[in-house]
Amino acid sequence: MMTADAQTPARLRHAASWLINQVSAHSHRLVAEGFAAAGARGYHFRLLAALDEYGPSSQADLGRRTGIDRSDVVAAVNELAAKNLVERSPDPSDRRRNVITLTPDGSRHLRELDKVLAGIQDDLLGPLTEDERTQLTALLTRLADHHRRAG
Amino acid sequence: MMTADAQTPARLRHAASWLINQVSAHSHRLVAEGFAAAGARGYHFRLLAALDEYGPSSQADLGRRTGIDRSDVVAAVNELAAKNLVERSPDPSDRRRNVITLTPDGSRHLRELDKVLAGIQDDLLGPLTEDERTQLTALLTRLADHHRRAG
DNA sequence: CGAGTAATGTTGGGTATACCAACATTGGAT
DNA sequence: ATCCAATGTTGGTATACCCAACATTACTCG
Numbered sequence: 001m002m003t004a005d006a007q008t009p010a011r012l013r014h015a016a017s018w019l020i021n022q023v024s025a026h027s028h029r030l031v032a033e034g035f036a037a038a039g040a041r042g043y044h045f046r047l048l049a050a051l052d053e054y055g056p057s058s059q060a061d062l063g064r065r066t067g068i069d070r071s072d073v074v075a076a077v078n079e080l081a082a083k084n085l086v087e088r089s090p091d092p093s094d095r096r097r098n099v100i101t102l103t104p105d106g107s108r109h110l111r112e113l114d115k116v117l118a119g120i121q122d123d124l125l126g127p128l129t130e131d132e133r134t135q136l137t138a139l140l141t142r143l144a145d146h147h148r149r150a151g
Numbered sequence: 152m153m154t155a156d157a158q159t160p161a162r163l164r165h166a167a168s169w170l171i172n173q174v175s176a177h178s179h180r181l182v183a184e185g186f187a188a189a190g191a192r193g194y195h196f197r198l199l200a201a202l203d204e205y206g207p208s209s210q211a212d213l214g215r216r217t218g219i220d221r222s223d224v225v226a227a228v229n230e231l232a233a234k235n236l237v238e239r240s241p242d243p244s245d246r247r248r249n250v251i252t253l254t255p256d257g258s259r260h261l262r263e264l265d266k267v268l269a270g271i272q273d274d275l276l277g278p279l280t281e282d283e284r285t286q287l288t289a290l291l292t293r294l295a296d297h298h299r300r301a302g
Numbered sequence: 303c304g305a306g307t308a309a310t311g312t313t314g315g316g317t318a319t320a321c322c323a324a325c326a327t328t329g330g331a332t
Numbered sequence: 333a334t335c336c337a338a339t340g341t342t343g344g345t346a347t348a349c350c351c352a353a354c355a356t357t358a359c360t361c362g
Binding site (some may be wrong): 025028029044058060070071073074094095096097098 | 309312319
Binding site (some may be wrong): 303304305306307308309310311312313314315316317318319320321322323324325326327328329330331332 | 335337338340341342343344345346347349352353355357358359360362
């Protein structure tokens, strides 16, 4: 982290990419800490959330929905399965696929992570008023949507 | 990257931390590509910018100004020195320190990276009007400032 | 039907960013 | 003079992201 005082070069201070990175890095730190304390990491939450919202899925689908590479889905699902948060079984209708299912433990864990994340949003957006939060979210959503389409 | 269509879980889609991360990831990709094409990476730009704006500095100062860990400064300065973009010499007034100096080649390279970065800002903020860009920058600056102080 | 193409899970690798702990050397402070 | 702090350095960790190759299975279309 930028240590307190430290004069940041103006070039950086005013670049949108730098600002976004700073805030993102902070958010990242918060999320990493919060999740680590709950024994999870980013990929875990993303996968659990996708399973909760879309139901049992193949690993490839999970990857597409969460933006995680197929190969990284394998590892993360291994970890989740080892903790009984998720169950992996072959898909009888397509033998190439596995069906990943959220277990009751997984649901519980997800709800826990939800709380962690909610707390982080508040910390992250702390200095902003409700209106400003809405503004920021709207602007970021537009950027995210635009870049998701246009790549 | 999130592949085009793919339904992102609502939980993620609406979290500020996720949005920021998405945009940051995109910005990151752009910067990485742009810099890679110029034979540089993020740390290099940050260090060169700090040297340009504050003059010859010790590695520790560079680290504080750019938010880069001391140990990572070592590696990055090694790389920059190997390309003659920077010169490392012992500080006669404090034998613990090195003085890192920007070379003419380094200045040239920095100006090149400046251009790359300027192009990226435009791409990144593409969908926003001038006013909206100002808004976004202001909001992000407040968040960054707040978290820089409060940690 | 058969042949080629595409999707899936998996392994194994690579990179950038961000940290942390330890160490020897040197400065500075009390 | 002694203790403490700063500095450069080495080496290690974790996360996120991304790529290439491979065997297996499904699908398509001549």
